Amino acid sequence: MADTFTAFVIEDADGKPKGGLKPLTLADLPDHDVLVEVAYSTLNYKDGLAVTGKGKIARKLPMVGGIDLAGTVAESRSPDWKPGDKVIVNGWGLSETQWGGYTRFQRVKPEWLTRLPDVFSLEEAMAIGTAGYTAALCVDALEDWGVIQPASQPGAKEVLVTGAAGGVGSVAVALLAKAGYPVTASTGRPETHEYLAGLGATSFIDRAALLEKGPPLQKERWAGAVDSVGGITLVNVLSQTVWGGAVAACGLAGGADLPGTVLPHILRSVTLIGVDSVAAPSDRRDRAWKRLARHLDKAHLKAMYEVQPMSKLPELGAKILAGQVRGRVVIDVAK
Numbered sequence: 512m513a514d515t516f517t518a519f520v521i522e523d524a525d526g527k528p529k530g531g532l533k534p535l536t537l538a539d540l541p542d543h544d545v546l547v548e549v550a551y552s553t554l555n556y557k558d559g560l561a562v563t564g565k566g567k568i569a570r571k572l573p574m575v576g577g578i579d580l581a582g583t584v585a586e587s588r589s590p591d592w593k594p595g596d597k598v599i600v601n602g603w604g605l606s607e608t609q610w611g612g613y614t615r616f617q618r619v620k621p622e623w624l625t626r627l628p629d630v631f632s633l634e635e636a637m638a639i640g641t642a643g644y645t646a647a648l649c650v651d652a653l654e655d656w657g658v659i660q661p662a663s664q665p666g667a668k669e670v671l672v673t674g675a676a677g678g679v680g681s682v683a684v685a686l687l688a689k690a691g692y693p694v695t696a697s698t699g700r701p702e703t704h705e706y707l708a709g710l711g712a713t714s715f716i717d718r719a720a721l722l723e724k725g726p727p728l729q730k731e732r733w734a735g736a737v738d739s740v741g742g743i744t745l746v747n748v749l750s751q752t753v754w755g756g757a758v759a760a761c762g763l764a765g766g767a768d769l770p771g772t773v774l775p776h777i778l779r780s781v782t783l784i785g786v787d788s789v790a791a792p793s794d795r796r797d798r799a800w801k802r803l804a805r806h807l808d809k810a811h812l813k814a815m816y817e818v819q820p821m822s823k824l825p826e827l828g829a830k831i832l833a834g835q836v837r838g839r840v841v842i843d844v845a846k
């Protein structure tokens with residue numbers, strides 16, 4: 512095992528968070544029960560905020576960034592895990608209150624670990640990452656609500672995915688389409704239509720159409736939706752959802768406010784389902800990863816991601832905040 516290794520550490524620089532590569536030793540890591548040799552992490556929107564210092568993600572400094580990790584157990588004081596086990600961690604406060612995945616080694620609590628599904632490599636697990644696992648939580652939530660119907664059912668209404676070309680959106684499109692639902696993708700990037708059609712989207716709307724404030728009750732179109740944008744977009748989606756429909760909301764790429772009315776909820780029984788991945792209990796995580804293992808086509812996954820070195824994190828962070836990342840970015844922590 513290496514004596515020293517490289518991590519992306521966010522530190523205090525004159526009262527502001529500033530990230531950079533730094534050597535660490537095993538003695539620097541937190542005293543949790545499982546030591547993981549990390550192979551890959553990911554770049555999520557939240558990581559973009561953390562690595563650029565544009566958002567206050569870390570609640571204490573210094574902090575190792577990265578909300579995800581995938582790797583191999585190197586040492587374990589827990590009976591549940593043994594050296595050689597392939598594992599994933601998504602969320603659980605990584606890069607916020609707990610040191611995260613931008614490092615060759617990390618110590619984590621046993622209860623944070625999810626076993627890597629057999630069908631995925633460590634790289635593929637991080638191609639999915641928090642964004643993909645959150646998309647699966649959203650699809651599970653819509654199915655539990657029971658209003659979305661496969662395209663084969665007469666009169667089945669469309670299921671909308673906003674921020675479709677982003678990480679959550681891409682995986683949501685692929686999972687919904689694979690399960691047979693008629694998927695409409697909302698994106699601001701027409702050049703991604705071919706990519707999204709390849710994942711299974713059957714129609715498109717320009718994201719600008721959802722960015723203008725409309726009346727509180729609009730033409731009923733969506734049986735359900737996965738929304739990673741928030742703000743006026745989410746208000747419009749709720750206003751266009753059919754009687755009894757539901758919207759699984761997980762993101763705020765377009766804003767954290769919700770400047771709408773209760774009318775869709777009290778006149779059309781529309782439900783807004785909040786989805787949080789960070790503290791989701793293990794049974795929901797296992798279910799979401801099983802869906803991903805069952806329904807995420809390997810060819811689709813391959814089309815969705817690129818692998819980048821950890822040394823490029825600052826520029827990649829700026830790109831994801833500018834909405835310039837298509838699909839998912841896997842971070843190779845050895846480079």
Ligand SMILES: NC(=O)c1ccc[n+]([C@@H]2O[C@H](COP(=O)([O-])OP(=O)(O)OC[C@H]3O[C@@H](n4cnc5c(N)ncnc54)[C@H](OP(=O)(O)O)[C@@H]3O)[C@@H](O)[C@H]2O)c1
Pocket residue numbers: 554555556557641642645673674675676677678679680697698699700718739740744760761762763764765766786787788789831832834836838
């Ligand atoms: N609740 C949770 O546990 C959880 C988990 C994961 C992610 N999230 C949140 O979900 C959101 C998406 O995450 P991600 O990793 O998918 O990020 P991402 O890859 O950057 O995707 C976000 C997408 O949203 C669209 N978008 C960006 N800015 C916009 C704007 N101003 N107005 C309208 N649309 C805009 C873009 O899609 P198009 O180019 O297709 O228009 C962009 O690709 C983030 O807010 C993230 O923090 C939450």
